[in-house]
Amino acid sequence: MKTILIPTDLSDNAANAVGYALSFAKDHAVELLFLHATHPMVDIPDVSLEFYDPIVYQDEEEQRSFVRLHLEKVAKKLGIDLALINYQIILKLGFAVDEIISTSEDKKCDLIIMGTQGASGLDKLFMGSITASVIKKSKISVLAIPHNYLFSTPKKIVFATDYEGISNRKTLTPLFTIAEMFDSKVMMFHAIEAKEPIAAYIEELQVWKTEKNFHHIKHTNSIANCESIADGILDFATENEADMIALIPHTYNFFSNLLHKSVSKKIAFESKIPILALH
Secondary structure, three states, X not given: OOEEEEEOOOOHHHHHHHHHHHHHHOOOOOEEEEEEEEOOOOOOOOOOHHHOOHHHHOOHHHHHHHHHHHHHHHXXXXXXXXXXXXXXXXXXXXXXXXXXHHHXXXXXXXXXXXXXXXXXXXXXXXXXXXXXXXXXXXXXOEEEEOOOOOOOOOOEEEEEOOOOOOOOHHHHHHHHHHHHHHOOEEEEEEEEEOOOOOOHHHHHHHHHHHHHHHOOOEEEEEEXXXXXXXXXXXXXXXXXXXXXXXEXXXXXXXXOOOOOOOHHHHHHHHOOOOEEEOO
C-alpha cells in the first residue's frame, strides 16, 4: 500500500478520520493525500453565507494553510509529528463525491479513508451520504471511520462474506495488505439467515475456498445462523472484540439503499468500528 486518499471537510468527524489515517500510516512507508473539495457556490434562497465552506473565499495558498493548520492540530493532539509524515494537500473545486472518485483514480490511490458523516457546509443536507456514495461509485477500497472512533491497531478483522468473490485477489489485496502491515488475524464470518440450514458441505466449501487465497495470513472460519445478517455480523464483531469489519459491498447489497431500514443502513451507521468496503 503506497498511497492513501483522505477527504476532509475540516469538520470534527473528518478530523477523526484524519487522525485515524495519521495513526494508521505513521510507522509505514505510505503517502497520505489530504483532499479538500470546496463546493461551487449555489444560490439557495434565505441561506446565509455562513452556511458555506469558510475557505471558499480564500485564495489557494490561504486555503492550503487553512487545511495544514487543521492537520497540525489533529496531529498534535495525537502526539504525532506532522513533519515526519509523507503527505500532500490537494484542493479541488467541485462536488465532494466526484472529486474524491476522480482524485483517487488520477493519483492511483490504493485506499480511501474517510468518516461516516459529514458535518459542515452543504454536507449538513446529506449527512452520511457522501461516504455511502463514494463506496458505491469507487473502484478503490474505502475504509469508513465511525464518529468518535479512536485508532486501534487492527489486530482482529472480521471479514463478513458469503464466500462469493473471494477468489479475486485484486479485490482482497487491501485486506491482505492491512493484515500483513499489522499482523492481523482475519476472522471470516458467514452469517446465514435462521431459516436456512447449515449444511456440512458449506463448511467444507469455506475451507476449500479460503485455503487457496488466505494461507499466507492468520485466519479463522466461522458460520452461524442469525435472525438478521446485519445483527449477526455486528454481534460477531463485538463478541470477538474486532477492530475492523471488512466486506465486499455487493455481496449483501449493504449500501444499496441508505434511505430505508436495511442491512446497509444498519452496518453503515451502527458499527462502532471501521468498515473496510473492498472493491
